[in-house]
Amino acid sequence: MKLTPGKLAGMKAVSNEHGVIAAAAMDQRGSLQKSLAKEKGSAVSDEMMEEFKILVSEVLTPHASAILLDPEWGLPASKRRAKNAGLLLAYEKTGYDKTGPGRLGDLLNHWSVRRLKEAGADCLKILLYYTPFDPKDVNDQKHAWVERLGDECRANDIPFFLEFVTYEEGVDEKGFDFAKKKPKAVLESMREFTKDRYGVDVMKVEVPINMKFVEGTKSYKGEKAYSKQEAMKLFREAAAVATKPFIYLSAGVSNSEFTESLELAAESGVKFNGVLCGRATWKEGIPIYAKHGADAFRKWLQNEGVKNINNVNDRLKAATSWHSIYGVEPALAHV
DSSP states (O other): OOOOHHHHHHHHHTSOTTSOEEEEEOOOOHHHHHHHHHHHTSOOOHHHHHHHHHHHHHHHGGGSSEEEEOTTTOHHHHTTSOTTOEEEEEOBOSSOOOSSTTOOOOBOTTOOHHHHHHTTOSEEEEEEEOOTTSOHHHHHHHHHHHHHHHHHHHHTTOOEEEEEEOOOTTSOTTSHHHHHHHHHHHHHHHHHHTSGGGOOSEEEEOOSSOGGGBTTSTTOOSOOSBOHHHHHHHHHHHHHTOOSOEEEEOTTOOHHHHHHHHHHHHHHTOOOOEEEEOHHHHGGGHHHHHHHOHHHHHHHIIIIIHHHHHHHHHHGGGOOOSTTTTTOOGGGTTO
């Protein structure tokens, strides 16, 4: 598979010198607003949302290959990122449609791929709630939606990052029952969206297990859904269906749990191509910012935030370059 010039340039812009994507994520909107308001005890202004994102961008991007932001509150932060860091912009509205089944997504009203590219995006990101267990009609709508997005990114010659998050209505997605179903949900999602028809250049995927239920890990909470060997096998099985590069998302877990899951992926021999890691680096700073303000949050980021992102970066020594998947010669990767 060869990349077009624009897609190749975008991929290089968000990768480190080893062809690994070591990106920070700061495109949280609704969830961030709620968390800040809860800690602050009052409404959160647009200025606060922008300031929070600016601080994360300024302090963490010197340690990242890129940052993912949203065009609603994240554009000021995009201007304050380190020179070494590329920019991914989110194209979907926060949350999903709650009026019907299937957690259908929607696009931002005032944005298009062309406009996001004009705003400085090197790559485009879309979040899709997806499960292979949904009715065929629901998933057919989602497939068509992703096909349209893939075509829009092709037309604008910009890389398309698809993030899919598995779910099940009426079930605790952090609980034991879903932990048993998650591996198949992740594997089948990867099998579907790795198909060329969708035009996805990088899949942003969940780790296929829940570390809290893997016996013999530090994250283990006492209820076993899988042994360590079974978990490693599930990592390998999900990775085996991918024909496109894939990177892991942190899905709101703690820094220690996310880094342990990356260690397990490495131990499994999985050829993952990096991470897009958000809350595992900065979410513990939310109460600091809400209660003590920008200066205190900046100090926290400079200490704990940088430590968190470096913990993740250390685990990326096991990640694999995407260059070989797209037939890019290492010598040409930095041209």
